[in-house]
Amino acid sequence: MKNREESLQKIWEALRAGKKFFIAGHLNPDGDSLGCTLAMTSLLERLGKTVYAYAAPAVGNDLKFLPGLSKIHVGILPQQPVVDTVLLLECSDRQRGGDLESVLTQATTLINIDHHLVSDAYGTLNHIDSKASSTAEIIFQLYEQSDAEQPLLPTPDEATCLYTGLVTDTGRFVHSNTTAEALRVGSALVALGANVDKINQVIYFTKSYIELKLLGRALEKMEMRFDNKYSQIILTQRDFETFGATPAQTQGIVSQPTMIPGVEVSALIKEEPDKVSVNLRSRGGIDVSRIAQTFGGGGHARASGFKITGKTVNEVADDLAKTVYDAVKDIR
């Protein structure tokens, strides 16, 4: 705990000292990555700093309601931003935010804040807390550390951004990372004015016709393997074309099979134009971040993923099945 406070205080001092900032989360930003990027952008602007924030390549429709989105650069790097401080959020290595080397190398301070299990300490300041439910939880702790007497707390809009990160990374407070601290931070953000109703409506109770049709196709194609301990869904380019859908419109599908008693690992294998991408979920007995790592990916114990180029979707499915088999074969 003492270490955590010291580490966050050092980061706060660096934020106070910096004048021009560049902030980015990881590519294909999720609610945590984008929520933290927006909250920090707003906070630093309140402190009178110049901020260039970046999200790439695009922002999903379910996150477009987040306040402050118009202030950040989506998909296109701002023209040669001259900055002294870079803040990378949710990036387990310095490439996760995209091709940012030109920006990273010219800054004197590189701050890395992350909660992934495996994360490089590539920053000049690093705060990696794999016990934190989300980067949003860490960012809230950072606010609390901002001033011993009168900490600067999130505005209602910043609270909405951070609560979105917390709620998406904990799966609405049901995953195993739903700790007492996660709930404390959630409670504090609600008290500060996070728009819980809007977040729930947009993220959890909104799906397009196409997404629901694609979900139907995916469930139809679900296969059970290895004594029903492994569920595999393969979506081909043809499946996407049938409904005019994109591989991005598959949110939530990979979690469905884990509702079936006995399923330890669920995989959604997507054939994309230039690669095969895989999402993995675990009921908890298997650490799927390890499986993803063997294919060059990463993530969390219960939710991970990877991408493969140069192989067909069926080749990737076969390779993955072998690795999953080794992981689940001794589970009763």
Ligand SMILES: [Mn+2]
């Ligand atoms: Mn996260």
